[in-house]
Amino acid sequence: MKLPAVLREKGIWVVPLLIALVLWEIVAAYVVRNPALLPRFSEVIFAFYLLRHDIVPDILVSLLHFTIGLTIAFALALPLGIGMGWFRTVFKAVDPIIEILRPIPPLAWIPLAIVWFHLTHYAAGFIIFLGAFFPILIGSYTGFRDVPKVLVETGKVLGCIGHRKMIRHVAFPYALPSVATSTRVGMGVGWMSLVAAEMFGVSTSGLGYRLFNEFYYWKQMDFVMAYMLLLGLISLFLDRVFRHVVEERFFRWKKGIVK
């Protein structure tokens, strides 16, 4: 069988995807034969139709949690990252605290999130903040720490005297790609924390909440899987948008270095 040229070049991913979906359908229908264990793909698609009134509000609530967490994470991690990356003493002073807090899984904070913020959007936002904060912080300070000496000295001889000018004109533009990449990573970790946070009752709505506390409670596995797909697709979409908007537009100069 010969594939059309376009499909071979750019759309090569379509084929394995279709095979996987067909396999799913066959295995569910003829091997497992129990929708409580594995619903068929077609049932999951139909679930989207059945859930059509819930999907949009759930997405919006989850995106609200996500935005709260990510915004605060970015707003705190970037300045701290600049300080830690640029000033050796700030790094030495703060790094031990960071290293102690960092390995604590965001989900372990759920009890505190509940007692501090109760069942508000901020409780879920807090868990997402914890997930996104550390990757952004580390990417930022690495970027600022690794500014090549020759660029710093070039800045000095060209008149960048003082930390403010140097950070603004030399360190910041140099570190920006690192900040962006780590923000992307932070978005990924934040999204994973979001679902878990909503599942564990830091919220009374949202994709994760619905998935766990309603669909799973009713053993509606087709609904569960529909929301799983939705969670994956939204994250993929956010990542793509970010890459397109931020990385390809602002970092043309990196091309020659990275690729």
Add this chain to the structure above:
Amino acid sequence: MNHTLRLRNVTKIFEAENGQREALDAINLVVKLAEFLCIVGPSGCGKTTLLRMIAGLDYPTSGEIILDGKQVTGPSPDRGMVFQEFSLFPWKTVLKNVEFGLEILEVPEKGRRRIAEEYIELVGLQGFEHSYPYELSGGMKQRVAIARALATNPSLLLMDEPFGSVDAQTRNVLQEELLEIWARTKKTILFVTHSVDEAVYLGDRILVMSPRPGRIIECMRVTLPRPRKRTSREANELRERLLMLLGSEDRKIHKG
């Protein structure tokens, strides 16, 4: 005033783990306006340190460096510097790189563009204004670095083995271009190199340094008429003398 740069008893001692290391010992030097001074010496003779101190990136342990009547206390755009490593800001186009010093000096956008374009033309890079550094060859990068160092109109151009990382052909071309730029801008140039050939082709005077601690062992006036021929008899003789000087210093070190 006939001289621009004066070094008086400049000494540099670095604090190393195993005690102090004397890098430069009592350097005295007067550089005249519009002079092309080359500094040669083996690695470790402190020639780069000397240049960095004049740039204000390092500080003498004792002695003073006086430029146009004022003591040097730190870096300033009145001294342009071209480094051996490629030092263009990778996120800026050629034009923006050349504009950088003027941007810091808060020259209005129109004015700095005009000046930058002028210097880009001077180094022969018209048409590359909007290229990013990764798109340029090594020689082109150094041309941009020269244009950028000149754009703030410094009274002194400091060059630290600027052509050390380009191939031999490009190096010759860049040397010729530099002489043209020098003739057109009338800048005072201090040029550090370890290449005797380069020093003989470029310099009005050649400062020969010995290592550990760095001392000036000879200050040689080059009387060869310009434009110079690399292979002339006089040039060869001068090269030989320089190599002998450097060689005898080398032997001293290895023996004792």
